[in-house]
Each structure stands twice: as C-alpha cells, then as structure tokens.
Amino acid sequence: MAFDRLIEKIVKMQNPTVAGLDPKLDYVPASIKEACFAKYGKNLDGAAAALFEFNKALIDSLCDIVPAIKPQAAYYEMYGWQGVKALCDTIAYAKSKGMFVITDGKRNDIGTTMEAYATAHLGTTDVAGEQIDAFGADALTVNGYLGTDGIKPLAGICSEKDKGIFVLVKTSNPSSGELQDMKLDTDETVYEHMGRMCESWGKELLGKYGYSAVGAVVGATYPEQLKEMRAKLPHTFFLVPGYGAQGGGAEDVKNAFDENGLGAIINSSRGIMCAWKKQNLTEADFAQAARNEAVRMRDEIISTIGKITV
C-alpha cells in the first residue's frame, strides 16, 4: 500500500534519492545518437531510440544503488509518439531491474478524464476484456488546482494496485510564490492549503510506515517551507526536486526528512545525467559518471540525516 514499497527500497539501499531521467537529445552521447540515426534515420524514430539507449545505460549503471527513477514526460513527448514509446520502454526496463518508477507528468483533470490518466499511468486499460498496462509506473506527479475531483479518481487505483501520487504543493522554481505563497483570508498560504488537502486525501490510504499514498512535491530551493511542511504534514511523503543544478544542497533537503530519515525522496536529474562534465570524464563515460554522482549524492545526504530506519 502507498509508498511502502518505495520506503523499503530506500531503507535497503540506504539511499533516499531518485534519478530524474529527462533525456534531452543534447544530453545523449554522440556515439549513441549516431548509431540510432544510422539505423532509424535523423527523425523521431532515431531520436527516440537514442533516448531509450541512453536511459538503459543509466539504469544499468544505477539500479543496484538508486531505488527509483523519475522520467519527466515532457522530454519524451517532445519526440512525438515515438518518444512516448521510449517512455513506455524505459518504465518497463527500469521495473525489470527492480526500480520504482515515478512518472513526472503533473497530470490534472476531473472525473472520468482524471480516471483515464490514472488508468494510463498507474492502472490497467481494459481492451475488450483484456487488461493491459499502458504505461505501468508506480507513482505519478499530479497538479491539484482542480480540487478533490481531480484527485479522488486516483484513490481507487492507488489502493487496489499499490500505487502512489505526488501532488504539487510548493514547487522549486523562482516564480512558484506568485500563486503558491499568496495568503488566503484563512491566514494559510495557498501551498499550506494544498498541503492540508494532501493530508486529507491520504487519510484512507495510509501505509504501514505512517505515510499515505498521497505524497507532495516540495522543492529543495525553499528549505524553510520544506521544514514547515514536514512538521505540518506527518503522513505525506515528499518528492523533493531542486537539489543540485537548481541550487538545493544536503543541508536544505535535510528538512524534508523525519527523525528516522524517512518521509522524502530527493531528485537529481541533470546532476546525474550530465555528471561526466563535472568529473573531467569523456562523454563516453556518462554511465560511470552518473553512478559516481549518485554515490556522492547518497553519501552526502546520508552523512547529513544519518541511518534510515523504519
């Protein structure tokens, strides 16, 4: 139930981080691109094949030390349906290697439409009686601007299929405050209000480690708000973007964890994918460099929060 499976992987690996797979074609080494273009052409088929090869190499290099990946849907959609096929293939490959998969889609809609997104990304699609995984991720990021109608359709699938969601609460970007920090006349900010809704939506979906299937996205770039939200949302598991390239450090993300080192998973995307640039290595060593960076990030965070226990 809920994020129990993810928590167990985190504890086993002593690593509360997730590798963001946001494969812009620019990040993919020339040798991979050339091979794929030679085989499929300089087109969306070739580009999508290159993304998948890049991801496979990263997954192979990370899967025994990093519990989860977070593919960002936008970078796959950019390469059309062929890119979306690369997303499907990446999810399946990561799962075959035992990784937990969080699709970062920030999906949102109402009623039957939100049910369709839930079915697409977390559930199984019925085709004339056949039950088929369309994408088959373990968790999905969602946007709660539409209120309960946009979240409730996910609850059934979370509970039946052992899946989770992360609702945007306080995002890591500079302009996130334009709406999220606005004060309501209840004296709460918009993000506090959203956070409180997450606790409420998760009430019936509690897992055995005290965290519900309704998590929240809270950015590392706002450490004070992270601390405040950790205190106010005791059953809400956090997905924390903004570490590394966006400026958040280990001291900042420390605030996301509870006293057992649980309650959060920290994402790094560019920091992992483009690690070779910082390590004085060549492009061809991208997978080893990604592993080096994943180890460094894990060790940095663990040295700050201590041993993770359930």
Add this chain to the structure above:
Amino acid sequence: MAFDRLIEKIVKMQNPTVAGLDPKLDYVPASIKEACFAKYGKNLDGAAAALFEFNKALIDSLCDIVPAIKPQAAYYEMYGWQGVKALCDTIAYAKSKGMFVITDGKRNDIGTTMEAYATAHLGTTDVAGEQIDAFGADALTVNGYLGTDGIKPLAGICSEKDKGIFVLVKTSNPSSGELQDMKLDTDETVYEHMGRMCESWGKELLGKYGYSAVGAVVGATYPEQLKEMRAKLPHTFFLVPGYGAQGGGAEDVKNAFDENGLGAIINSSRGIMCAWKKQNLTEADFAQAARNEAVRMRDEIISTIGKITV
C-alpha cells in the same frame, strides 16, 4: 498571431464551438472496434486504430461546420504510446481538413521542461538539424499553478509559430472552488488572481481582434464567474467546458462572449460523440448524429448571442 486564426474560422462559420474528441473505447461503435481488433488484435494497437477511425468519421462529418476540435490527451494516453500515436494522427487529420486543434493536456512545469512541452505540442522538435512537428496542435491547455516560470516558456512559440494557450482559471467541476474560490488577503479569489496573471502574460501577445495568445479555461457551470471574468479580462479568449453533459446551457455560456459575440469558444465532448443515443438513432449513425447535435448547439448559441462580427 494569437487566436486570430481561430477567431476568423469562428466568424466565417458563425459557430463559436469546439468538438471535444475524448474517445473512450466505450463510445466507439462496435463495428469499428470489431474491424480494428480483427486487423490488429484485441490490444492497444487495435484499440488505438479504433479511436482514430472513430475520430476520422467525426472530423469528416463536422469539419465544414465546426471550426475546431479539442482532443483530450488522457483518453489517448490510456491506450499507451499507440493511443498517443492516434492523437498525433487525429491532429494531423483535423488540420488537413482545415480545423483548428486545441490539445487538452493541462500541461504544466517549469523552465526547460515547460519548453519541452511547448515544443512537443505547439512547436517543432530539432533532431540533428531536422525540424519536425511532434504533435503540431494550434493551442494547448495549461495549468498555471507554478506561476510565470511555467507560462513564459510558451510565449516565444506562441508568437513565432502563431499558436495559443488556455490557462486553467475557473474549472467546471464541482470541487473547483476548494482552491480556486479561496479568498486571498488581497481580497481577490485564487481564480481572479490567476485570471489577472493571464491578462498580464498575454500583454505582449495581442492579436488583431484584441485577444491575446494567452486564453483561459472558465467553466460554463459557473455562469456568474464567467460573466465576472469576461468583464475583468478583456484581452483573454475563453475556452468554456461544461456545456451539455456537465449541465451548462446556452444562457449560461452567453456570459462568456463580448458584445460582438467574440471572446469564447464553447466545448462539447460527450454531447457530440454520443449524440446518437439522444436522437433515437443507431450507433452506426454516430457521425450524422454528431453533426445534427453540432448544428443544434451552434444554432442554440447563435440564437442567444446573435451574429458574430469582428
């Protein structure tokens, strides 16, 4: 620029409506499904082929009287990458028939990720110097919860490529007020604040009919708010869901238009797709029934708002 092309189509057809193509497999006539399953199997390939055949027949039946379609991404994603291919094919087919295409994806993210969504849905993707339309819609619905960082990356593409966006302001669902109606301490509601941001984001993207490339989604089910937003957001073109199946009528949507009958496009999805059920026709007549309903809806709205002029 902006929604000028859409406005010109609306005026020419004297029809301010858009057909929502949200093809759940349940809505697709048995004869189409059987043919596609026989050809491709009872799988995602067969399902996606059926969606596309259904959409093609609807587009053929509507394209000379309805200016636009609005495919809802969720219903395509539900059928995996194959369904997403059906979305690509549907967009291309509708454009070949002269229709304006609004992809309803409610996408949202920040910086380079939002750029990737903009490129995917409205722009052209660079693959080793080749410029390729990944999805190629004319407009995209987006969610503004992340503030300016989530919207600005769309501005360049809107201006260069003659595209538009619709930002969620006041959605049509029952729980939309849980966040959107909350009062800020500035005495504005959250949806008013979001509406005002739309006007501000659109300032540099004004078209020749006075509407900018940054539109807003405002639901027909909240006619008072629709009226209020129309008055407060003079340069913001509205996409209005909630007519028909969700309960909004012609008197309700009248509030979305300016004194020239411009400023809004009204969506109907189930009302069009499943029109045969209400017309005492058989499933096989779904395309003719959709056309009948599109004519009825057009006439009902035009009889309420009068002739549309620029």
